[in-house]
Amino acid sequence: MRLRRGLTVGDLVSEMKECGVLGAGKIGKAAELAAEMFGDKDYTVFLTLAGPMVPGGLRRIISDLIDQEYVEVVVTTGANMVHDMVEALGYKHLVGTFLAEDKELRAKDIGRIGDIYIEQKAFRSLEKWMYKILENIPEEKRERISTVDLLFEVGKQIQDPESILATAAKKGVPIISPGFIDSIAGFHLWVFGQDKKMGIDPLLDVNKLMDKVYEAKKVGVIILGGGWPKHFALFANTFREGVDLAIQITMDRPEPGGLSGATLEEAVSWGKVKPEGKAVTVICDVTIAFPLIVASALESLGKIH
Numbered sequence: 001m002r003l004r005r006g007l008t009v010g011d012l013v014s015e016m017k018e019c020g021v022l023g024a025g026k027i028g029k030a031a032e033l034a035a036e037m038f039g040d041k042d043y044t045v046f047l048t049l050a051g052p053m054v055p056g057g058l059r060r061i062i063s064d065l066i067d068q069e070y071v072e073v074v075v076t077t078g079a080n081m082v083h084d085m086v087e088a089l090g091y092k093h094l095v096g097t098f099l100a101e102d103k104e105l106r107a108k109d110i111g112r113i114g115d116i117y118i119e120q121k122a123f124r125s126l127e128k129w130m131y132k133i134l135e136n137i138p139e140e141k142r143e144r145i146s147t148v149d150l151l152f153e154v155g156k157q158i159q160d161p162e163s164i165l166a167t168a169a170k171k172g173v174p175i176i177s178p179g180f181i182d183s184i185a186g187f188h189l190w191v192f193g194q195d196k197k198m199g200i201d202p203l204l205d206v207n208k209l210m211d212k213v214y215e216a217k218k219v220g221v222i223i224l225g226g227g228w229p230k231h232f233a234l235f236a237n238t239f240r241e242g243v244d245l246a247i248q249i250t251m252d253r254p255e256p257g258g259l260s261g262a263t264l265e266e267a268v269s270w271g272k273v274k275p276e277g278k279a280v281t282v283i284c285d286v287t288i289a290f291p292l293i294v295a296s297a298l299e300s301l302g303k304i305h
Contacts, residue, residue, distance in 0.1 A: 010299030013292055026282045027289055030247045033278055034297035037220035037245055038070045044216035046243075049076040050227025050260070054083040054164070055093045055116045056287045058224075061294060063167040068303070071222075073212050074168065075176045075229040078183025081151060081165060082126065083118075085185065088160040089129060091122035127188045133157055134192050143197045146204030151175040176209055178202035179228055209236045220245040224286045226252055226260025234272035242267075242274040248281045249289045 001015040001024065010031075017028025037043045047062070054062075065071045083093070096117035105112055109120045134142065137153055155169030168175050180186050181200060192198050213219070213236050221243050223230045230248070237243045252261030264279035273279050282289050 008299060009292060009295040013296035023284060026280055027292055029280045030282050031293045031296035033245050033247055033280060034222065034293050035300045038297055039301050042217040043220045044072045044212060045070060046073045046075060046219065046221040046233045047071045048221065048223045048229035048233050049074065049080045049225065050229050051225035051286065052113045052116065053224055053286065054080045055113050055118070058287065058290060059084060059087060059164060060162050061291060063162055063164045065294070066164065066167045066171055066173050069171065071173065073174055073176065075233045077227060077229060078177050078180035078186050081175065081177060082183045082185045084164045085154065086122040086126055088158045088163045088166065089122065089125055091119065093118050123184050126185060130185055130188045131192055134198065139197050144199050144201045146201060146208060147177045147180045148174045148205055148208045151177065174208050174212070176205050178205040210239065213237055213240055219243040223248040224290060226250045231259050234267055238271040242271050242277060244274060244277050246273050246277065246279040249284055249286045250281070251283065251285060
């Protein structure tokens with residue numbers, strides 16, 4: 001690989017692709033597949049999020065991809081949407097340290113995600129804000145609602161233009177999170193439901209997911225961090241014999257047999273990726289690899305300068 005003055009991100013990733021081996025080669029191939037997904041309007045692109053993608057700094061990249069119509073479906077853990085909400089409420093994730101004294105952080109009412117800090121008061125404000133939104137949803141709708149519809153209602157109330165939820169609501173992109181109850185806001189829903197009608201029906205989320213699968217001419221999927229969102233998106237696509245293009249970025253390993261570390265080659269055996277499909281697994285921290293891949297792909301399409 002050759003470095004030179006004035007090298008763009010796209011140039012650098014092209015050097016990686018030409019090198020073709022190890023992690024550099026994987027990032028180069030991933031950028032090529034991302035450009036193919038983003039550049040072909042026949043593709044419906046699914047983006048899956050697990051792990052601290054919003055606290056880790058990817059919020060604006062994700063919302064921009066939705067706004068610019070490169071991503072049509074998001075499948076995510078509840079936690080990422082919780083962190084999108086607290087940012088929209090004006091709270092910030094702070095740079096901390098892995099070497100923290102966690103008892104001291106606890107005393108200061110600060111929660112830690114790796115080397116990311118967040119004040120716990122953010123979640124108390126979120127609880128009050130969520131209750132107001134829930135109160136404004138008609139009771140008959142609240143009684144049996146999908147997370148897609150619930151998060152759409154939330155997104156409509158957010159004024160922050162950098163919010164993933166607000167952008168998705170504006171663009172009509174479904175945010176699918178049937179595991180949303182496994183989040184701070186999910187427990188807020190449970191508390192609210194002790195006195196008021198509140199019923200989340202995850203089968204309604206499957207309806208929306210399968211609509212997107214069956215409507216698609218081609219499917220591309222970008223998997224950030226693995227987890228259940230990876231399985232949910234991929235298994236849904238077994239009903240169309242698998243996805244056509246797939247990029248996975250993970251730090252997990254395949255040896256223990258867990259899904260987050262499973263290669264996309266393994267996914268072919270389950271019918272999640274077509275045998276003739278194109279796929280690449282990048283073993284890297286998502287916060288390093290994903291911005292490089294997206295920037296290079298958009299640069300190659302002439303969409304970024």
